Amino acid sequence: MDTPQPVSTDRDAPAERLYKNNPPLWLSALIPFVLLAALVAVFFFTNPLAIFNTEGLPPVESLSIERVELLPGQFIITVFNGSPDGLTVAQVTVDDAFWEWEITPSASLPRFGRATITMNYDWVQGEPHVITLLTASGTPFTHDIAIAAQTPRPGLTQFIGYGLLGIYIGVIPVGLGLMWFPAMRRMGRKGLNFVLALTVGLLVFLLIDTALEAIDVAGGVAGVFQGLPLAMFAALLSWLAIMAVSGKQAEAERDSSGGRLRIATLIALGIGLHNLGEGLAVGAAFALGEAALGSFLVIGFTLHNVTEGIGIAAPVTRDRPALKAFIGLALLAGLPAVLGAWVGGFAYSPLLATIFLGVGAGAIWQVIVEVGRLLIKDAEKNGESVVSWLNVGGLLTGIAVMYMTAFLVK
Amino acid sequence: MSRTLSRREFLKLGTVGTLGIAGAAALQHRPAAAASVTAPMAAPPGQASMPGMDDGMHGMEGSNITTGEVDTSQFDPMQYLIDFDYGKTSTLPNGQTLREWDVFAGDKEIEVAPGIFFPAWTYNGQVPGPTFRCTEGDRLRFNFLNASAHPHTIHFHGIHPPAMDGITPVVPPGGRFTYEFDAKPFGLHLYHCHTSPLKRHIHKGLYGTFIIDPPGGTSPSGGGREPAKEMVMMMNGFDTNFDGANDIYAVNTVAFHYAKHPIQVKVGELIRVYLVNITEFDPINSLHLHAGMYKLFRTGTRLDHYEYTDNVIMGQGERHVLELTLEYPGLHMFHAHQSELAELGWMGMFEAKS
Numbered sequence: 220m221d222t223p224q225p226v227s228t229d230r231d232a233p234a235e236r237l238y239k240n241n242p243p244l245w246l247s248a249l250i251p252f253v254l255l256a257a258l259v260a261v262f263f264f265t266n267p268l269a270i271f272n273t274e275g276l277p278p279v280e281s282l283s284i285e286r287v288e289l290l291p292g293q294f295i296i297t298v299f300n301g302s303p304d305g306l307t308v309a310q311v312t313v314d315d316a317f318w319e320w321e322i323t324p325s326a327s328l329p330r331f332g333r334a335t336i337t338m339n340y341d342w343v344q345g346e347p348h349v350i351t352l353l354t355a356s357g358t359p360f361t362h363d364i365a366i367a368a369q370t371p372r373p374g375l376t377q378f379i380g381y382g383l384l385g386i387y388i389g390v391i392p393v394g395l396g397l398m399w400f401p402a403m404r405r406m407g408r409k410g411l412n413f414v415l416a417l418t419v420g421l422l423v424f425l426l427i428d429t430a431l432e433a434i435d436v437a438g439g440v441a442g443v444f445q446g447l448p449l450a451m452f453a454a455l456l457s458w459l460a461i462m463a464v465s466g467k468q469a470e471a472e473r474d475s476s477g478g479r480l481r482i483a484t485l486i487a488l489g490i491g492l493h494n495l496g497e498g499l500a501v502g503a504a505f506a507l508g509e510a511a512l513g514s515f516l517v518i519g520f521t522l523h524n525v526t527e528g529i530g531i532a533a534p535v536t537r538d539r540p541a542l543k544a545f546i547g548l549a550l551l552a553g554l555p556a557v558l559g560a561w562v563g564g565f566a567y568s569p570l571l572a573t574i575f576l577g578v579g580a581g582a583i584w585q586v587i588v589e590v591g592r593l594l595i596k597d598a599e600k601n602g603e604s605v606v607s608w609l610n611v612g613g614l615l616t617g618i619a620v621m622y623m624t625a626f627l628v629k
Numbered sequence: 630m631s632r633t634l635s636r637r638e639f640l641k642l643g644t645v646g647t648l649g650i651a652g653a654a655a656l657q658h659r660p661a662a663a664a665s666v667t668a669p670m671a672a673p674p675g676q677a678s679m680p681g682m683d684d685g686m687h688g689m690e691g692s693n694i695t696t697g698e699v700d701t702s703q704f705d706p707m708q709y710l711i712d713f714d715y716g717k718t719s720t721l722p723n724g725q726t727l728r729e730w731d732v733f734a735g736d737k738e739i740e741v742a743p744g745i746f747f748p749a750w751t752y753n754g755q756v757p758g759p760t761f762r763c764t765e766g767d768r769l770r771f772n773f774l775n776a777s778a779h780p781h782t783i784h785f786h787g788i789h790p791p792a793m794d795g796i797t798p799v800v801p802p803g804g805r806f807t808y809e810f811d812a813k814p815f816g817l818h819l820y821h822c823h824t825s826p827l828k829r830h831i832h833k834g835l836y837g838t839f840i841i842d843p844p845g846g847t848s849p850s851g852g853g854r855e856p857a858k859e860m861v862m863m864m865n866g867f868d869t870n871f872d873g874a875n876d877i878y879a880v881n882t883v884a885f886h887y888a889k890h891p892i893q894v895k896v897g898e899l900i901r902v903y904l905v906n907i908t909e910f911d912p913i914n915s916l917h918l919h920a921g922m923y924k925l926f927r928t929g930t931r932l933d934h935y936e937y938t939d940n941v942i943m944g945q946g947e948r949h950v951l952e953l954t955l956e957y958p959g960l961h962m963f964h965a966h967q968s969e970l971a972e973l974g975w976m977g978m979f980e981a982k983s
Binding site (some may be wrong): 290307309310311312313316317318319320321324338339340341353354355357358359468 | 642691692693694695696697741742744745746747787867869870876877884885969973974
């Protein structure tokens with residue numbers, strides 16, 4: 220292994236001495252690790268922090284109730300220990316009453332340990348229940364079942380049912396929105412700019428909505444996984460990834476019909492990631508015992524998402540894309556809702572949901588940038604300001620439409 | 630079977646399209662069918678399949694009971710039930726009986742339900758503290774040592790000079806104080822720490838039962854109570870997360886202990902329960918007996934009973950003597966008639982055998 224030779228001058232003679240007998244690369248790379256290990260060992264075997272008198276303080280416990288499944292006469296509870304140390308589940312209460320339970324693999328959960336609690340309980344359809352786990356220190360960890368309803372078990376019927384849910388809130392509304400394409404083609408330049416600005420408006424709404432949803436869901440993630448930073452990093456990563464993909468495009472190519480279709484595809488992708496989040500929410504709402512709210516949610520999302528089709532079609536109104544391109548766009552934007560509904564229904568995990576929503580937020584941000592660029596270029600070409608009454612009006616209309624239709628799902 | 634309805638709802642959602650909202654209406658209108666699905670909880674009292682019994686029958690149907698067992702080598706509620714501490718006895722020159730106890734306050738972690746440990750403050754290492762018992766007119770002497778990390782006292786209910794009342798002096802950690810007074814009046818009393826903040830000093834475990842027998846002792850002809858199978862029940866609760874509300878309730882500290890291990894009695898024998906309510910945070914507690922009634926002697930200060938009932942409501946610090954005989958063999962449940970308290974641990978059983 221060759222070692223870099225230091226450049227010596229008269230001025231840095233001490234440095235020269237320091238570097239004279241340069242150890243090999245592997246050794247110099249290893250030394251900090253060895254010293255670090257020694258430091259960890261010192262902390263592990265002695266207690267240099269004893270002067271802070273931390274002995275005898277109760278342990279900081281963090282037990283996440285990740286999932287509660289409701290089966291006929293039974294709860295199945297999945298828990299995750301995100302605390303610095305192991306902890307023991309000592310008792311379980313339902314609605315402030317101790318109840319018998321069994322746990323596998325063990326009531327003692329190591330750090331990052333997961334366990335499944337099974338309890339037979341005559342829960343009441345359509346009414347709320349509160350499950351509390353008490354650890355050995357008597358610390359309670361509570362899970363609220365808002366409205367009790369049976370959790371779907373993976374099976375063909377449920378699989379189809381959840382798939383259809385996703386189609387309702389994803390594919391159908393996007394497809395319906397795309398059907399405005401012929402009408403949009405008849406609009407003049409100003410009309411088209413208005414629709415593009417409207418697209419930006421609805422994307423801005425979706426960005427805020429997705430980001431807030433990510434923040435909300437991140438709150439349910441075990442502390443050790445740092446839900447909120449995770450959502451932000453996922454957003455950053457998806458934003459950079461989409462930028463890298465679209466950055467390959469030559470600037471001249473952007474204003475070609477291929478370039479515009481590419482932007483439409485990006486919009487569909489961003490909206491698809493957002494719809495994945497919506498699918499998760501609806502699937503989880505059905506699965507986590509909020510089925511009574513679910514049907515309103517479905518209709519609401521359907522109406523809400525029709526606008527998304529307009530947004531996808533807007534960049535390509537000057538062109539004549541093939542029908543299969545439209546079908547592809549509708550599926551790209553809509554099908555992720557199906558995937559979301561399946562995941563939300565059968566394997567809901569706040570961690571996964573946080574990552575998906577973060578990715579969605581990042582993607583939508585980049586799509587806003589792309590559509591905005593179309594508007595800016597058009598304004599430059601015609602010697603206008605991009606902040607025209609028409610564009611601002613379109614933007615505000617887009618936000619207003621999404622805001623109003625969101626009444627149906629809030 | 631009603632659960633398959635929900636599958637049908639999902640199919641409906643699938644086939645009817647946007648009219649799937651009709652499915653929502655159907656979803657909301659089928660709770661009646663769901664009610665028939667799960668198993669009922671308990672057999673009627675008096676049968677051997679009560680929840681929580683050591684008969685191996687519980688578990689599958691799911692019962693309102695704690696899971697597991699406490700370590701009774703540390704504190705055995707069954708032993709506490711019948712432990713009466715009469716102290717070290719001697720006779721004073723004036724002929725009066727002197728009873729003397731050594732009492733220490735200490736800090737100890739105790740198991741209040743299987744696997745749940747509570748950082749308690751204790752008298753003589755247990756919660757409740759020992760049951761001190763004497764006869765009216767005895768001279769009592771309590772040599773108190775505070776071995777805890779916090780200041781404490783012992784405040785006795787009953788009649789005594791205010792200097793012996795356990796308000797002042799507050800005994801500092803490592804300090805000592807001797808409480809000495811004559812036992813009066815006969816009845817069922819209690820003792821507890823009276824250092825501020827009072828709520829914490831009581832709910833952390835510094836309390837116990839204090840019985841002054843009538844002068845006749847257990848000789849009815851001499852003015853005492855009839856001989857009986859006697860037991861002490863202190864209704865208490867534990868706020869394990871210190872949020873000002875109890876998470877666990879019991880008689881004699883361990884949630885559901887006498888439900889898991891019924892108290893063995895004989896049909897027809899006289900049972901006397903010294904019942905004390907020391908529950909902090911909750912305004913009332915109670916004892917309701919199933920399949921039987923009891924004579925109620927309020928505060929135990931009279932020998933004729935006040936009431937014949939199966940339920941008594943008690944505020945904090947209230948205590949009564951109960952006398953009962955069970956007519957039929959089998960399990961007789963007893964519990965607080967505040968359902969929440971019962972379901973969080975304050976429930977037990979007498980098992981009467983003929």
